[in-house]
Amino acid sequence: MGFIGWIILGGIAGWIASKIMKTDAQMGIVLNIVVGIVGGMLGGWILGLFGVQGGGGFIASMLTAIGGSVVLLWLVGLVTGRRR
Template sequence: MPGTLGIIGWIIIGGLAGWIASKIMKTDAQQGILLNIVVGIVGAFLGGLLLSLLGVDTDGAGLIFTFITAIAGACLLLFGVKALTGNRSRV
């Protein structure tokens, strides 16, 4: 995520991305707001890392691209957790 957002921006973007991802992956009933924020922030890092490994330049890509990347990364994170835990996890 861009450094210009600051910590409050990271929390807001992370919370929204984590919440949307939990709706998409149908884990929203199991997650609270703090877990949504964590999933969204970790998902943003995961999505950004994967895009950079694929050669996509994410620097200066804009807020909407950052938000979409965070949602996609959070969905991947939730999918991975569900696959590893066999859906018995609280994530």
């Protein structure tokens, strides 16, 4: 997947994660992309801790990025003290 693919996947994953965590009103498209890309890396790292290797195609990458983005948004909420 090329650079444009990472941006698209990150944007979609970040948007879905922000909907799940109910932070969508606070985030714009650029922040959704950043959260999705960083969340994808975080999700990949977490799966690596459990011995799960990369690969699996678009759907597995999307689920990993969404899961990592949700964890990232949850951690940011803990650090900033925001509650639902």
